[in-house]
Structure formats: C-alpha cells, structure tokens
Amino acid sequence: MYKIKKLDRSQQDQIIGNIDQKTKPQGALGQLEGLALQLALVLGSKNAGEQQGRLTQVESIQIEQPVMLVFAGDHGIAAENISIAPSEVTQQMVMNFLQGGAAINCFCRSNDINMEVIDAGILLPIENARLTQQSLGHGTNNFVREAAMSKQQVEQGLQFGKKVVEKHIQNGSNVFGFGEMGIGNTSSAAAILSSITHQPIENCVGRGTGIDDEAFARKTRLLKQATEFHKQRLAEHYSEPIEVMSAFAGFEIVQMVGAMLAVAENQNIILVDGFIATAAAMLANKLYPGCRDYMVFCHQSDEQGHQLMLKHLSAQPLLNLGMRLGEGTGAALAMPLVRAAASFYNDMASFESAGVTAV
Amino acid sequence: MYKIKKLDRSQQDQIIGNIDQKTKPQGALGQLEGLALQLALVLGSKNAGEQQGRLTQVESIQIEQPVMLVFAGDHGIAAENISIAPSEVTQQMVMNFLQGGAAINCFCRSNDINMEVIDAGILLPIENARLTQQSLGHGTNNFVREAAMSKQQVEQGLQFGKKVVEKHIQNGSNVFGFGEMGIGNTSSAAAILSSITHQPIENCVGRGTGIDDEAFARKTRLLKQATEFHKQRLAEHYSEPIEVMSAFAGFEIVQMVGAMLAVAENQNIILVDGFIATAAAMLANKLYPGCRDYMVFCHQSDEQGHQLMLKHLSAQPLLNLGMRLGEGTGAALAMPLVRAAASFYNDMASFESAGVTAV
Numbered sequence: 001m002y003k004i005k006k007l008d009r010s011q012q013d014q015i016i017g018n019i020d021q022k023t024k025p026q027g028a029l030g031q032l033e034g035l036a037l038q039l040a041l042v043l044g045s046k047n048a049g050e051q052q053g054r055l056t057q058v059e060s061i062q063i064e065q066p067v068m069l070v071f072a073g074d075h076g077i078a079a080e081n082i083s084i085a086p087s088e089v090t091q092q093m094v095m096n097f098l099q100g101g102a103a104i105n106c107f108c109r110s111n112d113i114n115m116e117v118i119d120a121g122i123l124l125p126i127e128n129a130r131l132t133q134q135s136l137g138h139g140t141n142n143f144v145r146e147a148a149m150s151k152q153q154v155e156q157g158l159q160f161g162k163k164v165v166e167k168h169i170q171n172g173s174n175v176f177g178f179g180e181m182g183i184g185n186t187s188s189a190a191a192i193l194s195s196i197t198h199q200p201i202e203n204c205v206g207r208g209t210g211i212d213d214e215a216f217a218r219k220t221r222l223l224k225q226a227t228e229f230h231k232q233r234l235a236e237h238y239s240e241p242i243e244v245m246s247a248f249a250g251f252e253i254v255q256m257v258g259a260m261l262a263v264a265e266n267q268n269i270i271l272v273d274g275f276i277a278t279a280a281a282m283l284a285n286k287l288y289p290g291c292r293d294y295m296v297f298c299h300q301s302d303e304q305g306h307q308l309m310l311k312h313l314s315a316q317p318l319l320n321l322g323m324r325l326g327e328g329t330g331a332a333l334a335m336p337l338v339r340a341a342a343s344f345y346n347d348m349a350s351f352e353s354a355g356v357t358a359v
Numbered sequence: 360m361y362k363i364k365k366l367d368r369s370q371q372d373q374i375i376g377n378i379d380q381k382t383k384p385q386g387a388l389g390q391l392e393g394l395a396l397q398l399a400l401v402l403g404s405k406n407a408g409e410q411q412g413r414l415t416q417v418e419s420i421q422i423e424q425p426v427m428l429v430f431a432g433d434h435g436i437a438a439e440n441i442s443i444a445p446s447e448v449t450q451q452m453v454m455n456f457l458q459g460g461a462a463i464n465c466f467c468r469s470n471d472i473n474m475e476v477i478d479a480g481i482l483l484p485i486e487n488a489r490l491t492q493q494s495l496g497h498g499t500n501n502f503v504r505e506a507a508m509s510k511q512q513v514e515q516g517l518q519f520g521k522k523v524v525e526k527h528i529q530n531g532s533n534v535f536g537f538g539e540m541g542i543g544n545t546s547s548a549a550a551i552l553s554s555i556t557h558q559p560i561e562n563c564v565g566r567g568t569g570i571d572d573e574a575f576a577r578k579t580r581l582l583k584q585a586t587e588f589h590k591q592r593l594a595e596h597y598s599e600p601i602e603v604m605s606a607f608a609g610f611e612i613v614q615m616v617g618a619m620l621a622v623a624e625n626q627n628i629i630l631v632d633g634f635i636a637t638a639a640a641m642l643a644n645k646l647y648p649g650c651r652d653y654m655v656f657c658h659q660s661d662e663q664g665h666q667l668m669l670k671h672l673s674a675q676p677l678l679n680l681g682m683r684l685g686e687g688t689g690a691a692l693a694m695p696l697v698r699a700a701a702s703f704y705n706d707m708a709s710f711e712s713a714g715v716t717a718v
Contacts, residue, residue, distance in 0.1 A: 022462070022505055023441060023452065023455055023461055023462075024461075024568075024684050025568035025569045025683075025684070026569065027569070027683075028568055028682065028683050028684040029462060029586060029680075029682055029684060029688070030661060030680040030681030030682040030683070031680040031681055031682075032682070043473075047366040049477045066599070073397075084718045085716060085718045086716070088716065089715060089716050089718070092713070092714060092715040092716060093382065093715060095713070095714070096382055096713040096715055099708070099713065100706075101382060101706075101707060101708025101712070101713045102382055102383075102707065102708065102713075103381070103382075103383055103388060103703050103707055105707075106699070106702040106703045106706050106707050107699050107703070109702065109704065109706070110695070110698050110699050110702040111695060111699070159670055209383075209387055209718070210384045210385065210386070210387070210718075227371075264676060283445060302389060315642065318660035318680065319678070320679065321389040321390040321391060321677065321696075322389030322390055323387065323388055323389040323390075323391070324384075324386075324387050324389070325383050325384070325388060329388070331629040333391075333695070333696065333699055336469070336470060336692070336695035337468050337680075340465070340466050340469050340470070340692055341690075343465040343466065343468065343469040344462050344466070346465075347459075347460075347464075347465050347468070348460060348461065348462055348464075348465050349455055349460025349461070350460070353460070354451070354454070354455040354458065354460045354461075355446060355451060355454070356448060356452060356455055357445070357447065357448050357451060359443045359444045359448070359568070359569075
C-alpha cells in the first residue's frame with residue numbers, strides 16, 4: 001500500500017564533510033549536527049529523486065510550511081474511569097483547538113507552524129467548517145472485552161491519514177508534526193507498547209495526565225486483563241501491527257500511522273511528539289521499518305512508558321521538559337531546533353570562507 | 360554599586376492560579392510552567408515598580424526585543440598550549456561574528472534575536488564599526504603565574520558590562536542572552552568554579568571544545584598549579600568574587616558579570632548559556648545572591664564542570680543537546696522556549712473561558 005523508499009545515503013559523507021567544515025570544532029553542536037545530517041539526507045534524497053536519479057551535492061536544507069496535524073478520537077476504555085476526565089472532554093478540547101485556545105495553538109503560533117484538526121472518531125461530533133471530518137466512528141469499542149475496531153476500520157483509518165498528508169504535500173509542506181487528543185489514549189498506547197515489544201504491561205502503564213493511585217491500580221489491572229485477552233485471542237498474530245491496531249488502537253492513532261507513512265513515502269520529515277504519537281510511530285515502523293529514517297523524535301514525555309518506546313526505536317529525543325500533555329506540544333516546541341539545524345547547515349561559514357584556522 | 364531588588368513574590372499565588380486554570384492538567388507543561396512563573400514574576404515585578412508600588416495582577420508576559428551580547432576576550436594562559444586553537448582564532452571568530460557566519464549568528468537570525476559583539480579585550484584588535492570597543496587590554500595575564508588582571512580592571516570591566524546593557528534597556532529590550540568567545544576560557548571558568556565552590560580542580564576541568572588526552576593532562580596539571588598558587592597568595596580571600604575575577608577571569612567574563620548584574624538591577628531576564636557564561640552567573644550571584652531569580656538556565660553543556668555549576672546554582676537547564684561551543688548558542692536556542700512559555704501564559708484559554716470541564 002505504501003512505497004517507503006530506503007533513504008539514499010550516497011551523499012552522506014559529503015554532508016558530514018559540509019558540517020565538519022563549519023566554523024566550530026567537530027561535534028560541538030551536539031544533537032543538532034545529527035539532526036542537520038538527517039534533514040539533509042531526507043530532503044536531499046527527495047530532490048535527487050526529482051532530478052531523475054542524478055545526485056547533486058546537498059547544498060542546503062529547505063524547510064517548507066511546517067504543519068501540525070492534530071487527530072482526535074475517543075476510546076471505549078474511557079468508560080472504565082481510568083482517566084482524569086470523561087470522554088466529553090475530548091469534544092471540549094477539540095472545540096478549544098478550533099477556537100485557538102489550547103497549548104498546541106499557542107505553540108504553533110509562537111513557532112510559525114500551520115495547524116489542522118481532524119475528527120478521527122470522537123464520541124460527540126462537532127459541526128465546524130474548520131474541523132476536518134474523517135470520523136471512523138463515535139469512539140472505539142472498549143478493548144478490555146473486544147477489539148477496539150475492525151480491520152476494515154484500520155485500513156480506512158490508514159487511508160484517511162494518508163489523504164490529509166497528501167493535501168499538504170501538494171501545498172508544498174515538507175515537515176509534519178503529529179499531535180492527538182483522546183481521553184483514554186494513554187491506555188491504548190500502553191497496550192500497543194506492550195504488544196509490540198513484549199514488555200510486561202506493568203512497565204508500560206503510566207499516570208497519563210495525572211491519575212491518582214487508585215485509578216492507576218485500576219488502569220494497570222484492566223490493561224493486564226485486556227492484553228491477556230487479546231494475546232489469547234490472537235495467538236501468534238498478537239504482535240502483527242494490523243492486529244495490534246485493531247485490538248488496542250484509537251481512531252486517532254490509526255490515522256496518525258497512515259499519515260506518518262504517507263510523509264515517509266513522500267520523503268518528508270515526521271516530527272514525533274510524545275507517548276501516543278510515538279505509539280503510532282512504532283506501528284508505522286513495524287509496518288515499514290524504512291520510515292524510521294524520516295522521523296525526528298522531538299521530546300521525552302514524563303509518561304514512564306515513553307522511555308521504553310524511544311529505546312525500542314533507538315531514538316534520542318531533542319527535548320526533555322517533563323511535559324505530559326500530548327496535542328503535539330512537544331513536537332511544536334522542537335520545530336525551532338529543526339529550523340536552527342537547517343540554519344547552521346545552510347548559512348554558517350566554513351573555515352575556508354571565513355578565514356578561520358581549522359581546528 | 361548595583362541595587363538588585365528582591366523579587367516581588369506577592370503575586371506568586373495569583374500567577375500560579377492563572378497557570379493552573381489553563382486548559383491542561385496541572386503541571387502538564389513541565390518546566391515551561393516554572394519558566395512562565397519566573398517570567399511573570401520578573402517582568403511583573405518591574406511593572407509593579409513602575410506603578411509606584413501598587414501591585415496589579417500579572418495579566419501577561421511581554422517579551423521585548425531579545426538581545427544576545429557576545430563578549431570576546433583573550434587569555435594569557437592560552438600560551439601554555441592547552442586549547443585546540445591558538446589565540447589568533449579569537450580574532451578570526453570575532454570577524455566571523457561580524458560577518459554573520461558563526462553558529463550564534465545563524466541561531467540569532469533563526470530565533471529573531473538581535474546580536475551585539477563586544478571586544479572586551481582580545482589579543483589582536485579589530486577595526487570595525489559594528490564591533491563595540493570596550494577592551495580592557497590585549498588578553499589577560501597568564502594566571503598560572505600571576506593574577507589574570509588587576510582589581511581596577513575588574514571594576515572597569517563590570518562598568519563596561521553595565522554600560523552595554525543599559526543602552527539596550529533604553530531601547531526597550533527586556534531579555535538578554537550572554538555569549539562569549541575566547542580561546543582558553545574554559546580554563547578560566549574551571550578555576551572560577553573550583554575557587555568558588557571549593558571543588559578539587561580535577562572535577563572542574565574539561566576538554567573544552569575537544570582537546571586530546573595529552574593536552575587535557577597538561578591543562579589539569581597547570582590549573583592545579585594555578586589554583587594552588589592563588590590560594591596561597593590570597594589565603595582567606597581566595598573565594599571572594601572580586602579576588603576570584605582578578606585571579607582567574609577573562610575580560611569577557613568580567614564584562615558578562617557586570618552586564619548580568621545590570622540586567623538583574625533593571626529586573627529583566629538573563630539567559631545563561633554554557634560553561635563560561637555560567638561561571639559569570641556564579642560570580643554575579645556570589646556578589647549579589649538576589650540576581651539568581653532573574654536567570655534562566657538555557658542549556659547543559661557537554662563540558663563536565665558545567666553540571667557542578669548548575670548544581671551549585673540549583674538550576675535545571677531547559678536544553679541538553681550535548682553542545683560545547685559557547686558563543687551564546689545554547690541561550691539562543693532556548694529563546695523559543697521562553698517565547699512559548701509567554702505564549703501559553705498570555706493566550707491559552709482557561710477551563711472557564713473555553714467551557715472545558717476542569718481536571
């Protein structure tokens with residue numbers, strides 16, 4: 001369904017050479033140097049493709065119209081009272097996104113990122129021209145007792161995710177942030193983490209945006225029950241990504257997976273946010289391992305399972321600010337670092353051009 | 360000489376109340392929440408003062424024309440061959456700053472920060488209208504054998520630093536980043552760290568921008584000799600900040616101290632960069648402990664002693680990207696986080712205004 005091209009590394013030595021000739025000691029810009037290399041490889045590969053395979057030196061990194069896609073969906077498991085808020089809050093927060101009042105709105109404005117909000121399947125729909133309507137249903141099933149969604153819904157969700165990305169690619173965007181909203185979705189992400197990595201569920205569950213000890217114990221117990229149920233049901237297919245999504249995902253997660261794959265297919269940059277978005281990144285990567293190369297891991301969430309996800313993906317995030325909000329906030333905050341990496345790659349003098357003694 | 364006002368915390372509960380009423384779980388924005396509180400306290404205290412002591416609620420945080428002050432100075436100790444580059448590179452890099460080709464230029468442009476370069480005392484002067492000339496001499500003395508500078512030079516340097524800040528305050532700036540350039544200045548910063556905190560010098564020395572094992576051993580040996588010499592010479596005055604500066608500082612460090620104190624005096628925000636700038640921050644704070652409240656610690660440098668400095672100042676930096684370049688690069692990269700903190704404080708909806716069920 002997706003054609004994820006292997007990243008073209010034929011110019012890698014040249015790009016590293018460019019970085020090492022900048023007027024700074026080698027490696028002195030730390031993670032930004034690796035980020036610049038990745039940006040040059042990804043966006044350079046794309047240009048190479050457009051020039052019918054003829055490779056030219058990667059001279060500059062052009063960041064075009066970054067966009068933040070915020071997918072919202074509700075979760076049947078929220079009925080079990082394992083979140084700090086009821087499912088109605090998903091709808092309220094989507095309204096807040098549309099009115100420009102949420103944290104993600106502030107950070108997108110402050111960092112010059114366009115934002116689109118998608119109803120991937122919230123419980124209580126909203127009539128609003130600014131909301132992209134591609135609902136897969138009014139919330140998922142409660143995955144403690146049954147599959148969260150059908151495999152048809154998974155396939156449809158992947159398509160919906162792809163569609164929204166392709167629209168922005170036609171408009172010229174080449175950097176995509178991913179955010180989400182969905183009461184209950186840390187439960188979904190924890191189960192996805194456990195099923196894909198075979199970690200005990202206890203290591204994968206966290207407090208979401210801040211539940212108390214009692215709710216945390218209940219959440220852990222329910223997720224143990226849920227993962228055992230689906231493990232038995234699916235037997236040797238338990239870790240297959242389509243089955244994992246059908247069993248545990250949210251509509252917003254499935255659409256994010258499809259959207260991330262579409263970004264990778266078009267050789268653009270994926271900005272991965274926190275716990276939920278990284279669950280989607282794991283699934284995308286399990287389906288097509290090549291898409292890992294297109295992903296920038298933006299922040300480390302305070303949710304404990306997120307570290308396991310990042311380790312699984314061999315990812316070192318750019319930011320670690322103790323945040324646990326989702327919405328794409330960590331990805332939005334990392335956007336200036338992406339621009340800074342492009343900026344030094346494009347505009348910093350070399351030892352030769354500046355007449356500085358090479359070190 | 361400086362009048363550093365104690366931070367007015369009378370509105371602190373109100374500010375925290377504002378933050379907690381935003382449409383997010385309490386604490387979900389992690390370090391950005393503490394940053395917003397600090398910004399509101401500092402810039403709010405200032406407004407309160409302007410209204411003849413009558414306190415009004417801190418409604419918004421206004422960031423005005425952030426400026427990056429990059430102080431350059433040379434170090435006599437560089438003659439001992441303990442850096443990856445000779446002192447001439449200081450001059451070459453200052454030229455690079457003036458031509459816009461260094462990393463700090465790229466990051467200031469990319470993050471919308473004005474930049475001023477100051478000759479605080481480089482070895483080989485530069486005639487250039489864009490360079491602020493306030494040289495204290497052509498490099499310091501080699502502090503292995505004598506004081507780096509006289510106490511008169513220290514006093515003059517503090518004044519020079521103050522002067523450059525006051526100009527920008529008159530132009531409306533209220534956020535100041537601090538950067539530096541000076542071959543040899545990690546040696547100076549390591550000695551300052553050791554003398555102020557009484558840490559053994561071995562714990563304070565690092566590899567700067569990347570010296571090899573042999574140079575590192577020589578650097579450690581020389582700094583041990585230097586700190587023992589000045590300890591004996593100064594006896595019970597060894598940790599006094601003016602003596603520490605005279606013994607070990609660079610001209611760029613002394614001017615940064617004066618500049619930071621002037622920012623605190625005017626109740627504005629100090630963005631502290633890496634190892635060298637934090638040495639200046641420690642000295643400023645040792646002179647006037649109240650100025651700690653005005654400091655935002657922007658990044659953790661890869662230089663090992665920097666962690667000790669941050670610990671000494673009870674500071675948790677915003678970024679940790681494995682950088683070791685100086686120039687103010689870490690501070691420039693943190694500026695978007697400062698803007699993001701102001702942005703959510705100013706523009707994010709409250710539970711009430713957005714009609715979201717409070718969590």
